[in-house]
Structure formats: C-alpha cells, structure tokens
Amino acid sequence: MNLDLIFLVLFLILLYIFYRANKSKFEVQSKILFMYRSQFGLNFMDRLSRLPRSLLHIFSVASILTGFVGMIFILYYIVKYTFKFVLAPSINQPVLSPVLPGVNIPGVGAISFFHWIIAIFIVATIHEFSHGFIARFFKVKVKSSGFIFLGPILGAFVEPDEQQLSKKSKYAQISIFSAGPFSNILTGMIFFVILLLITPPILGMFEYNGIEVVSVDPDYPAAKVGIKPGEKILSVDNKKINTLEEFGVILNYTKPNQDIILETNIKKYTITLAKHPDNENKGFLGIRSQPFSSEIKKEVKYKYGAFIPNALLWIYQLFKWLFLVSLGIALFNLLPFWFFDGGRMFLTLLVFAFKNERKAKFVWGVVNLFLSALILINLWPFIKKILLFILTPILGI
Secondary structure, three states, X not given: OOHHHHHHHHHHHHHHHHHHHOHHHEEEEOOOEEEEEEOOOHHHHHHHOOOOHHHHHHHHHHHHHHHHHHHHHHHHHHHHHHHHHHHOOOOOOOOOOOOOXXXXXXXXXXXXXXXHHHHHHHHHHHHHHHHXXXXXXXXXXXXXXXXXXXXXEEEEEEEEOHXXXXXXXXXXXXXXXXXXXXXXXXXXXXXXXHHHHHHHHHHOOEEEOOEEEEEEOOOOHHHHOOOOOOOEEEEEOOEEOOOHHHHHHHHHOOOOOOEEEEEEOOOEEEEEOEEEOOEEEEEEOOEEEEEOOEEEOHHHHHHHOOHHHHHHHHHHHHHHHHHHXXXXXXXXXXXXXXXXXXXXXXXXXXXXXXXXXXXXXXHHHHHHHHHHHHHHHHHHHHHHHHXXXXXXXXXXX
C-alpha cells in the first residue's frame, strides 16, 4: 500500500471540495487550469519593495544575468539528454520527471506526501513573493495573489497589472520575470549549505545495509552475467558496500574492459565493464540502484530512543527536497516556454532585439513548439504508465 499516493488522492479530493465551496473565486482557463485569487501577502510585498533602491537594483541585475545563464544551461541540458534518451532509451532515463508523491525520480527517489506539500508551499511562496515585491519596486500594481492547480500539479501566482507592466522598460519587465527563479536559486543555495552542516551528524546516527539493484540495462555487462533487479549488492572487489556513495566512488575509478568481482546476496559475479555512455574513459556496469535499508545505530538508539533520530532524518530529507525542488523549479521556469518566466523573458528580449513584435512572436512560437515536443518525449513514459493504469482494468473487462 502506497500511503503517499493515498494522501495525494485525499488531498486532491479536499481541493475539489474547496473548489466547489468557493467556485466563484476561481478562474478556470481552458478547463484544466484553476486559479484562486486572494489578497494574501500584498502588504508584505509593498514593505519589501521599500528596501534600499541600490540593493534592489543589484538584485534585479543579478537576477537577469542569472536568469539568462540558467535559461541557456537548462535548454542545452534538456536538448542534449532528450536526444540521448531518444537514441538509446534502454540505457538513458528521461531528463524530466513530475515531482509528485510516490513517483520515483531517477537518481533521486520518491518524495513523500508531507515533504512534497511543505516543499512546494515554501518554494512557490518564495518564488511568487519575489515577483511581487520587484513588481512593486518598479511601481507596477499587484492586483492579486493566490494558487493554481493543474490536476495534481500545484503552484502559486501573483498577478501584476499587465497594462502597467507593458509600459515599463524592458529592464523592469525582465527584472520582474526573473526575480522568482533567481530567489529560488538563492534559497536553494541556502538549503544546500544547511544540508552540508546537518548531513554528517544526522546520517551518522544510522547504519546502512547495502544497496539494491532497481533495474538492469539490456545488452550491458550486468545483464550479460545475469544480475536481476532486487539483488542486494554486498561488495565490489571484496570491498564492502554500505551506501550509494561508496558504490559510486568505486565505479568512478574503473575503466572500460576492466574486470571486477561484484558480490550480491545471490552469488559472486566476475564482470568485464563496458564504456560509459557519457564518458568513454570510465567503466560502465549497466544497473540502477537505491539504498537497501537502514537502521538506527544501537548506541544511538540506547541514548536517544528511536523518535529523535527518525525525526532528524525526516528534517534532513525535508531540506534535501527543499534544495532539489528550489533548483528544479527555478531552472524549469527559466525554459523559454509559453507562460513560464523564461518564456516571458525570452519574448521580451526578442521584441527588444527585433524591434518587431510579429517577428519576435514567430521565433518565440517556433522555439515553443520545439520545447513542447521535448517535454512530451520526456514525460511520455510517465503518461504511458498512467494510461496503462487507467485502461488495463477497462480492457480486461
């Protein structure tokens, strides 16, 4: 039983009840996007906008520079790894994944419901408040704030007066658009520093009992010797493996055609490594893995009991997700795509460069169609799972 998915379903039911009870306060766009408007936080945005002007101009310039660098990076990253995924789907993962409770994100794992709802609330609030107070700094009225939901995908928004915004300089407009992602990057860095400080003492309270094979890539060394998902990796070349980090360090120092002895709970395998798809100078085993299990150290449990170490581990995981969600939302929002912050930044830049709104929108539209295809390709495995989950019982009937 997946409790996180159950909590998610219950949460969506409560959202639907809230929508029905407050239907007049919602705006529905295209029958799939629901926006709930309020005046929450507008006074606080006004107060923030009264910070020293020189400080806010530094913030604005930094946000613009960071925004366009981030846009170039995320565009390059998605294009590169989407093509890798298309050319070799058996050994490459999609580069995009929905962040939803119970949904496994390659290389990261699944977020729990309560970590998800807290992280989304904090990150989205920081993002939108940043848009709001920079808008007020440039004397653009903020008409409302609120939250949006597209199915299970939640978000927040602030609504500046678009007429006032369109009359401001391109510098002011792009500053407002880039403020949200930039603030998420800044706070993500703060969460990362906190993680560096709390990781050793918290994780040091636990013993880790190996790692588990999650999947095996066809036509690669692990598959050829018969390793199966579910096997527990115990050692590599007689060096005991307790954590993913230890396993990664050992594999990072291997070479193509190197023989290793990998011991699992089933048997010992002698494996000749292949070339790594991303680095031909590194060895490649061809598996994906995750932690097998962990338990509180006996001396820690004796001194503190079970509740305190588990509570601290929960807090550690919260900061891990705050860091990942902050960075993920910031970069994804910087894509030059439709209504994303990056999309509005890119369109504003094109209008400035071409001095012709029609040409600018044509180029913008072409880029958006290309990005739509890339996003669909990456999300297709997830969409297919949902369709199979829904249609299998129906087709079975």
